[in-house]
Amino acid sequence: MFVGHYAAAFALKGKEKSASLGMLFIATQFVDILFFPFTLLGIERLNLVENFTAVNNFDLEYMPFTHGLLGSFLWSAVFYALYYFIFAKNKADKKSIALVMGLGVMSHWFADLLVHTPDLPIINGDPKLGFGLWQYKGLTFALEAVLLIISLVYYLKKTTAKSGVGKYAAIGFVGFLLLVNFLNFYVLPSDDNLVSVAISALLAYFVLAGIAFWVDTKRT
Structure with missing residues (x-):
């Protein structure tokens, strides 16, 4: 899952208005932000196998530190602690902000569970979980679109535009995310170079987190 992860960011921002949408974009993709450098360093393993699934060529062989259920929980706890004790320590609602940030990190594993082939470990090794929706390109694209649109509606309901730009910025941004996903699914060729995939x-x-920061400044 790619842009579908951002559904959690919009929903959590709607729940806790003091949280940063841009940082929630980082939180919901945090384990992947770690995963790609880990693969380049040989800590985790990603094999690029042509037509491995209908959606991508990712044979995710070994990734307990970022995509294990326990690993994901520990990274969530790290994010919670960083916000509770450092980034939001002077805010009255620091506990709520830290909680949604931690939930943002944790949401990644459960979203991946829907689409991955069975490659998500609980701790390390078997059993590995994954419902395999990546084998069905149309269904995967539709799921990500539905999740994003529902979360966008919730975000718009819970926030207020500061200007005319604020009325449409989030809608345009989600439209852009769906376009990116469409190009990724149906237009752009698969890349067989791990370094360029990671970069x-x-x-x-x-870049998407930066746009989310900007969008968030247009609403309150």
């Missing part, structure tokens, strides 16, 4: 993924995560 493009990391670049996308941070």
